[in-house]
Amino acid sequence: SGNWVWWAFLLTGMLTVFVYSKLWRRSGVLTDLEFYEIRYGGKSAAFLRGFRAIYLGVFFNVMIMATVCLAAIKIGGVMLGLSEIETLAIASIVTVLYSLLGGLRGVLITDFFQFILAMVGTVWAANLLLDLPEIGGLESLLANQKVASLTSFLPDFSDTEALIPLLIIPLAVQWWSVWYPGAEPGGGGYIAQRMLAAKDEQNAMGATLLFNIAHYALRPWPWIIIALCSVIVFPTLDSIQAAFPHIDESIINDDLAYPAMLTFLPAGLLGLVIASLVAAFMSTISTHLNWGSSYVVNDFYQRFVKPDASEKELVLVGRVSTLLLMVFAAVFALALSNALQAFNILMQIGAGTGLIFILRWFWWRINAWTEISGMVISFIVAVILEVIAPELVPGNYKLVVGVAITTVGWLAVTFLTQPESESTLKAFAEKVNPTVGWKNYRPETVAVSGNLPLQILAMFLGVTAVYTALFATGSVIYGNAAMGIGLATVSLLSVVALASMWKRL
Incomplete structure (x- = not known):
């Protein structure tokens, strides 16, 4: 039932599929940050585009990649006996070369095959691990007292301490109010990048739907089964430490149980599973490198630093930014002990901004200052609640408090500042043609679409x-x-x- 923290983002994903994918494709932009200069106007729109190119493409992106690199460190240490530096050096060099050679088209094609490889590896591994003597098969696993309490799809409704953070907050608040990479309300980031690269609006919608089906319906169960097996084989963190004494004690956490379980696989399958994990790592990191470098090149360098840069120069900037993003992520990964740290921080920073990204397509009154204030307020609130005064609000309610304060803040700024110019609003309505909210700005010759x-x-x-x-x-x-x-x-x-x-x- 603890999976609802990320399962809830399915609502965000499906909202993007059926409401926003066609709008994104219709916008005709190259990256989602270009959107700011067709939806908003003037210097505030330009600032927003440039700032978010660095804020999201570098700062946020590096944090996300660092969590993936941390997973690689743990897998490399447990399954291959590699040190943190060795794992990061090998993984980074291979992935950067792979990303530079492939581009977005290469990333998309290889992602498809790497997903299949990863699924085959995890399904096969889950089946074999169930046959371990300690497990004794699926029926024995599910009958084990340690496991039985963890198999419910939903938290105990009589236990509000679990129910509120695990189910109510994710389904009632989180999915629409929090900006999180890959699950942005209204689409964005690398999801928008792929919708924009689709052949047409129908393909954009279909491809995004396929992603959500694969991500939420196909992926979870092999991982869940292996995790349940680990509860029996490695019941405590001390048992993991005892089994792998060469692993740095600072990174011994619950997320180490997964690679620890995979060490029980026979040599041939172990090789396939390692290959599938390498594929998953490369697929994820290459997607983020491509996304981040596109922001740096298209939305920062070419837009603000050197608008007349040659194609050759832009390619060079893209390659340098790809390399630097990988280096920053690898260095930051060394400072993390578990991925949940970064996940919680990212969620808190994005709390309260999600509704802006949902409404900006349909509510003409939202302006560039709405988004700027949302970013600033949510970041300040996150720093206060996570760094300065972490005990100020109980952990389970930090997200709700962040959403409430940020939402009130950006709504106030919206009404205290001027709307975008009529020419900007009319141009947006004519180009994107949102379904509702633009009656006064849509040309009479343009029929409502959708x-x-x-x-x-x-x-x-x-x-x-x-x-x-x-x-x-x-x-x-x-x-x-x-x-x-x-x-x-x-x-x-x-x-x-x-x-x-x-x-x-």
Whole structure:
């Protein structure tokens, strides 16, 4: 049930699929930061584009990549006996070369095959680990008292201490209010980059839907099974430390249990699993390197430093920025002890800004200062709650407090500042043609495109289809075939309903 912290982002993803993917594709921009200078005008829009190019493309991006590098450090140390420096050096050099040679098209093609390789490796590994003598098969695993309390899809509704942070906050607040890379409300980042690269609006919508299905319905269960096995084999952090005494004590945390379990695999499969993990690492890092360097080159260097730069110079800047991003991420990874640190910090910094990214497409009153104030306020609140006074607010409620303060702040700034110029608003409405909210600015010759109520319905059908598919798989694994069939039926009906309305979206 602890997975709801990230499962809740499925709502964000499906909102992007059915409401925003076509709008992004219609905008015609190269990166999502270009959007700022068609939605807003003047120096504030230019500042916003340039600042976010560095803020997101470098600062945020490095933090995310550092968590992935930390995972590589732990896997390299446990499975290959490599030191932190050795792991980072090998992984960084290979991935940077791979990213520089491939570009976005290469990243997209290899991502597809690397995902398949990673899934094959984890499914095979989960099946073999269930046969370990300590586990004794799937039935024995699920019957174990240590595991039984961890298998529920939902937290205990009578335990509010668990229910509020694990389910209520993610589903009621987090998904729409928090900016998090890869799960941005309204789309953005590398998700927007891929939608913008799609052939047309229908392909943008279909590709984003496929990503959400693969990410939330297909990926979780092999990892969950291996994690449950680790509860029996490595019940405490001390047991992991005892099994791998060469690992630095500072990085011994719960997330080390996964690679620790993989060391029990036979040599041939171990090689395949290591290859799948390398593929997952390279896929993730190359995506972020490509995303970050595109921000640095297109939205900062070419826009503000040297607008007349030659193609050759831009390629060079892109390669240098790719290399530097990798170096910064590797160095920062050495300062982390677990990925949850960075995840919580990123969530807190993004708290309260999500609604801006949802509404800016439909509410003409939002201006550049809305976004600037949202960034500033959320960052200040995050520093106070996470660094200056971490005990000021109970941990479970920090996100809610951050969302409340930031939202009130940017709403106040919105109404205290002037809206964008009429010419800017009219140009945006004509180019992007949002479904609602622009009646006074849309040219009379431009017909309204899309049906927002139908798109919202499609979003909830998509969410239902994926969640029920996810839990149908879990029910079958847990031995509840009847529940599995029932959930699978609901999932199939949701898919049929979606297919019937696809062309009208």
